[in-house]
Amino acid sequence: MTDKQQRIAFIGGGNMASAIIGGLLRQGMASTDIEIVEPFEEARARLAKEFGIRAVAAPGTELANTGLVVWAVKPQTFKEAAAQAKPHAAQALHLSVAAGIRSDSIAAWLGTERIVRSMPNTPALVGKGMTALFARDGAGADDKARVERVIATTGEFLWVQAEAQLDAVTALSGSGPAYVFYFLEAMTQAGVELGLTAEQARRLAVGTFAGASELARASTDPLELLRERVTSKGGTTYAALTSMEQDQVKAHFVKALHAASRRAEELGDEFGR
Ligand SMILES: NC(=O)C1=CN([C@@H]2O[C@H](COP(=O)(O)OP(=O)(O)OC[C@H]3O[C@@H](n4cnc5c(N)ncnc54)[C@H](O)[C@@H]3O)[C@@H](O)[C@H]2O)C=CC1
Numbered sequence: 578m579t580d581k582q583q584r585i586a587f588i589g590g591g592n593m594a595s596a597i598i599g600g601l602l603r604q605g606m607a608s609t610d611i612e613i614v615e616p617f618e619e620a621r622a623r624l625a626k627e628f629g630i631r632a633v634a635a636p637g638t639e640l641a642n643t644g645l646v647v648w649a650v651k652p653q654t655f656k657e658a659a660a661q662a663k664p665h666a667a668q669a670l671h672l673s674v675a676a677g678i679r680s681d682s683i684a685a686w687l688g689t690e691r692i693v694r695s696m697p698n699t700p701a702l703v704g705k706g707m708t709a710l711f712a713r714d715g716a717g718a719d720d721k722a723r724v725e726r727v728i729a730t731t732g733e734f735l736w737v738q739a740e741a742q743l744d745a746v747t748a749l750s751g752s753g754p755a756y757v758f759y760f761l762e763a764m765t766q767a768g769v770e771l772g773l774t775a776e777q778a779r780r781l782a783v784g785t786f787a788g789a790s791e792l793a794r795a796s797t798d799p800l801e802l803l804r805e806r807v808t809s810k811g812g813t814t815y816a817a818l819t820s821m822e823q824d825q826v827k828a829h830f831v832k833a834l835h836a837a838s839r840r841a842e843e844l845g846d847e848f849g850r
């Protein structure tokens with residue numbers, strides 16, 4: 578692999594870019610092999626402090642020197658950012674993390690077919706990310722392997738074969754950490770209402786989520802069975818789950834994910850033109 582192939586550029590230096598950059602540096606990538614284009618001064622200062630990388634305010638010739646360009650801008654700004662970077666990034670492989678924006682749009686904006694789309698999530702920050710990947714036909718086996726090496730530094734990944742599935746992934750695992758935090762907030766609130774300190778309640782809630790997730794990961798049993806094993810007949814869990822079923826918590830939760838998936842599709846329609 579040549580030096581140029583090894584170098585990675587990030588367009589946008591916000592939350593998701595930082596999560597991936599953190600993973601790359603943890604795995605031993607040299608910070609000098611990472612370019613970041615970030616128009617906001619404050620964000621550039623944070624990147625310098627956190628990673629020791631001096632981001633540039635606008636794309637320039639340095640982009641021509643990178644084998645992989647990671648698009649980590651908001652869906653709303655992708656088109657504009659692509660127009661700015663296109664003259665400098667024609668030869669690269671492109672990896673997008675943007676929600677909704679379809680690879681047809683990216684291909685048209687950048688004038689290349691070497692595109693992989695991804696949907697990561699913020700646990701990538703601690704190396705526990707869950708990412709789905711979709712490759713356009715123009716991305717070859719080497720391109721896919723290159724993307725896998727980058728994303729593997731942030732946690733697990735899987736490939737989807739139909740691009741539309743990325744909207745479902747966005748609703749499930751892309752946005753998913755926010756649902757988990759929402760449940761953790763609710764469990765913590767309940768714990769405090771029931772007489773625990775906020776610190777105790779948070780620790781118990783987070784420990785329970787982490788433990789139950791590990792148990793589910795380690796088991797091949799259906800999730801329903803794992804739930805039933807906690808639920809003694811006429812016991813406490815039964816009381817809580819009966820209350821949730823009466824309030825249709827699961828049905829409303831499922832409905833919420835449909836809303837997220839629809840929004841991903843809308844983002845593609847609204848900002849992909
Ligand atoms: N935050 C999350 O949990 C996840 C976010 N995503 C996707 O990642 C993308 C980025 O999201 P975040 O990192 O959360 O947003 P963010 O707002 O933290 O980062 C975006 C960065 O892009 C910069 N930017 C704006 N215009 C630019 C331009 N023309 N050129 C270069 N940079 C520009 C902004 O200053 C900002 O620092 C979005 O498309 C989002 O859909 C995907 C999965 C999870």
Ligand SMILES: O=C(O)[C@@H]1CCC=N1
Pocket residue numbers: 676747751752
């Ligand atoms: O909320 C959003 O639009 C982004 C995509 C997935 C997580 N955050």
